[in-house]
Amino acid sequence: MRVTMIGTGYVGLVSGACFSEFGVNVTCVDKDVSKIEKLKQGVMPIYEPGLEKLVEDNVKDGRLSFTTELGPAVKGADAVFIAVGTPSRRGDGYADLSYVYAAAEEIAQALDGYTVIVDKSTVPVGTGREVETIIRKTNPKADFDVVSNPEFLREGSAINDFMRPDRVVIGTESERAREVMRRLYRPLHLIETPILFTGRETAELTKYAANAFLAVKITFINEIADLCEKVGADVHDVSKGIGLDGRIGKKFLHPGPGYGGSCFPKDTLALVRTAKDAGAPARIVETVVDINDKRKKRMADKVVDVCGGSVKGKKIAILGLTFKPNTDDMRDAPSLEIVPALQAAGANLSVFDPEGMEEAKKMLSGVEWCENVYDTMKDADAMVLVTEWNEFRSLDLPRVKKLMKTPAMVDLRNVYSPAEMVASGFNYIGVGRPVPKKG
């Protein structure tokens, strides 16, 4: 089989590499010349564990290649995936579909023989229909079907998520397209992955419903954490207590600084817009979007608290900048709210992230960029654990204490135990956990 992936970002590159690992012949296309040049030299444009080796092996075996030329890559392909970005449209929160529609037009001009166009980008209900209209208008003679196949992988564990997903959702009414998709996903069928065939609109909505539900779950536990802080309860035990209920489930019940990343913020917002336009407002999701926005900004207050009411002129060490560990993705990361809020309050910031510094430098300024985590702490008045990278999980606390001016930690990921931190002589604040009194 021959597959073409339009858009070689987090989703396109991982999906393309994984399909080639399944034995499919894959061409990844991107209009970003430097990205494709890097890939041709074996340099990954993103940080994703295991990706470099997977790409290298499949390029070597001749199943995976990269190009900026969309036309030749589309000609003769059995399936052409659209995996371009669908960011929030500036100003109104609708999904910006301009990249999807531009790709559809370009694909249309190059179609040659029956081709399945697969929308892997996260797109609002009705986008598949619109893509079909664009292709038909651009190339009335084309023989094609448009399928929705939303992607559920998570950055940081993307390869495993793609190779062993909880499910695959395929939305199409066409039996011919279904057959192509069945062949493509056969390796997953063989390991008994549930493959759900639905209508196209259903598949499109399923992706938004999944992300919105997860955003609700995170926001719910974040609010319970706030309540725990007021009443002296421990949110970890509450999470365990409710998560052991099979109807609720354990996952996504870890409180923190509010969800961020390349998907939840924009997808919740887009769902709110779609739902309102359809006359079925998603009021829970609307509220969640609002709560989460405010929460990220409020996290800076915890730092002010730990510093005794003001951070003016104080040095604060920031541990982690990416929206989660094991990725270099900075899109909508909580750090992008926390850092400017602390700067506005007069703090001097020293920052470190194991993989996200290059991306972060494009988005943050006026901070001291450090070489390693301990460098951030020299003479610091407080440190803030923003992203739970493994290397921040077992800091050398005596060394940290010696380096800092005052040993204080705001642990926005509840990595450390409040009792142990207090016993080690730290002024410590987590999220939703009571802190024992000193001595």
Ligand SMILES: NC(=O)c1ccc[n+]([C@@H]2O[C@H](COP(=O)([O-])OP(=O)(O)OC[C@H]3O[C@@H](n4cnc5c(N)ncnc54)[C@H](O)[C@@H]3O)[C@@H](O)[C@H]2O)c1
């Ligand atoms: N990142 C994730 O974790 C994730 C997970 C599931 C779904 N998604 C969805 O997948 C889609 C892609 O997300 P991403 O994070 O991979 O985006 P990304 O920004 O990392 O990558 C998109 C790529 O598409 C390229 N592109 C845009 N228009 C093009 C065109 N006409 N021809 C060729 N290349 C083009 C861009 O240059 C870019 O490299 C989005 O809709 C997103 O919501 C993302």
